[in-house]
Each structure stands twice: as structure tokens, then as C-alpha cells.
Amino acid sequence: MSTTEQRVAIVTGAARGIGAATAVRLAAEGRAVAVLDLDEAACKDTVEKITAAGGKAVAVGCDVSDAEQVEAAVERVTSELGAPTVLVNNAGVLRDNLLFKMSEGDWDTVMNVHLRGAFLMSRACQKHMVDAGFGRIVNLSSSSALGNRGQANYSAAKAGLQGFTKTLAIELGKFGVTANAVAPGFIATDMTAATAERVGMGFEDFQAAAAAQIPVQRVGRPEDIANAIAFFTGDAAGFVSGQVMYVAGGPLS
Ligand SMILES: NC(=O)c1ccc[n+]([C@@H]2O[C@H](COP(=O)([O-])OP(=O)(O)OC[C@H]3O[C@@H](n4cnc5c(N)ncnc54)[C@H](O)[C@@H]3O)[C@@H](O)[C@H]2O)c1
Numbered sequence: 001m002s003t004t005e006q007r008v009a010i011v012t013g014a015a016r017g018i019g020a021a022t023a024v025r026l027a028a029e030g031r032a033v034a035v036l037d038l039d040e041a042a043c044k045d046t047v048e049k050i051t052a053a054g055g056k057a058v059a060v061g062c063d064v065s066d067a068e069q070v071e072a073a074v075e076r077v078t079s080e081l082g083a084p085t086v087l088v089n090n091a092g093v094l095r096d097n098l099l100f101k102m103s104e105g106d107w108d109t110v111m112n113v114h115l116r117g118a119f120l121m122s123r124a125c126q127k128h129m130v131d132a133g134f135g136r137i138v139n140l141s142s143s144s145a146l147g148n149r150g151q152a153n154y155s156a157a158k159a160g161l162q163g164f165t166k167t168l169a170i171e172l173g174k175f176g177v178t179a180n181a182v183a184p185g186f187i188a189t190d191m192t193a194a195t196a197e198r199v200g201m202g203f204e205d206f207q208a209a210a211a212a213q214i215p216v217q218r219v220g221r222p223e224d225i226a227n228a229i230a231f232f233t234g235d236a237a238g239f240v241s242g243q244v245m246y247v248a249g250g251p252l253s
Helices: 017-028 040-052 067-080 104-132 152-175 190-198 203-212 222-233
Strands: 008-012 032-037 056-061 084-089 135-140 177-184 244-247
Touching: 008 017, 008 067, 008 104, 017 032, 017 040, 017 056, 017 084, 017 222, 032 040, 032 067, 040 056, 056 067, 067 084, 067 104, 084 104, 084 222, 104 135, 104 152, 104 177, 135 152, 135 222, 152 177, 177 222, 190 203, 222 244
Parallel strands: 008 032, 008 084, 032 056, 084 135, 135 177, 177 244
Antiparallel strands: none
8 A cells, every 4th residue: 555545444433422533533644534333323423523624534333243234334434435454443331330230231231342342343354454464453441441340341341452452463463453452541521421420420520520530630531532542543653562551641550
């Protein structure tokens, strides 16, 4: 591929939040972007933001945990935009509960979206990356990978994504493909707004309480994560692989 040819990126869960900010950012860097989410119509705002700024994007409806839908979505992206060589596995859900109240459904849903989804998307895209001799995979982990009360399912999935990332880096490195994980701390999105509601706090108070615990004294914004993802997906980051970058306003332990 010549360096002037436009690379194609797929960002999952890009209808809103971190995924939307990432899609906009990657488009601003010159990528053609597939804005993928459960509901194609919900991707419209992100696509319009990209095209209004002169970028190229398509909306793709797909449940990342469904193998047939994933195969069909990646084929559609390939025919409409070109072979995807950048993949951001960002789609995510929460089903928080203390272990004794966690249902099998809560467990399975979180595993299916985060782990099975990242596996299916990566498997479907890797052949295009290998053919191109270039690829960038970024998986969204979380500070919760280190353990978080009420999130046995989510923390297991997010820690699992770190092992998945390192293994992809080992298997795909020789084909010019890197795999890295970005692990956000508290980012103000619909996801954290829903958590505030669940614990009975106003979102402003919830963010203020979180910010007080963060060394830089503010919560994160979706663009903070998009910046880190832009680094890992860049052409210049070819020697950075198998890494987990915590983007949390301070160190975590
Ligand atoms: N917000 C935070 O504080 C935070 C912190 C750490 C990690 N993360 C991770 O970052 C990612 C994005 O989080 P966010 O805060 O923007 O969440 P969000 O809830 O605002 O957005 C998630 C998006 O994923 C989509 N999605 C869910 N299930 C899907 C599926 N099966 N197929 C396709 N799309 C699906 C949703 O429709 C939604 O548009 C998630 O993986 C999340 O776990 C978020």
C-alpha cells in the first residue's frame, strides 16, 4: 500500500461516547471510518460529524457478539470503504452487581460483548491486515481490570482483553500488525452517567466525587481516550505492541 492511500478503520460502539470521539479523531487523521454500533441509525450523528468536517465515514449496524453479523459487517466495510487495517474494539456494556446477586445473564452478556466481540472482530479483520502487511488493533480495557467492587464480570472481561491483546501482538507482529490496549479510568459518558443513576447520585456530584480521587483533579473526556488510540493506530507506532496504557489522570495500583 502506498502511504498516500487512505487507510480504513473500524471503530465498534462508535454511535456515542469514547467510540464516537475515536471515530471522529481517526477520520481527522485521514482514515476512512466505519462507524459500527448495534443500531445503524444511531451511528448517524457520528457519521455526519465526520462528513461535515470533510472526512469519509459509513454507518454499520452490527452486534459484535454475533459471528454472522460480524462477518457481514466486515465484508460490507471492505466493499464500501476498502479493506480494514485499523480496528478499535470499543463496544461495551455494564451489568454491575455484587457477586451474590450477579445472574448468569449478567456474566454472559458482558463476556459476549467485550471478549467474544473483540475476538470475532479481530478474527474477521486480521486477514485484511495480513494481506496488507499492516494492521493496528486497539482493545478497550479499563482501570477495572485491576479489580472493582460490583464488577466481577466486567473486570474479568477487561483483564481478559489485556491477555488477548498481548497474544495478538505475539501472533500478528510478523505481519506488520500491532495490538495494544487502552485502559481508561473514569470517563464522562452515558456509561458512567448510567452508573451514577444506578447508585442514586446526580451525574455532576458523581463526577466531582470521582475527580477528587484523580491526581489531575478532573474526570476524563472521550477525547482523552481518542488521543491515546490515535497514537497506537498511527503509522509511526509500529514498534509499540502488546502494551496496556492506562489513561486515568494518574497512576493506578
Ligand atoms: N466511560 C468510562 O469511564 C470507561 C472506563 C473504562 C473503560 N471504558 C470502556 O470504553 C468503551 C466505551 O465506553 P463508553 O463509556 O463510551 O460507553 P457507552 O455506553 O457510552 O458506549 C458504548 C457503545 O457500545 C455499543 N454497544 C454495546 N453493545 C454492543 C454490541 N454488542 N455490538 C455493537 N455495539 C455495542 C453501545 O450501543 C454504545 O453505543 C467500553 O468498552 C467501556 O467498557 C469506559
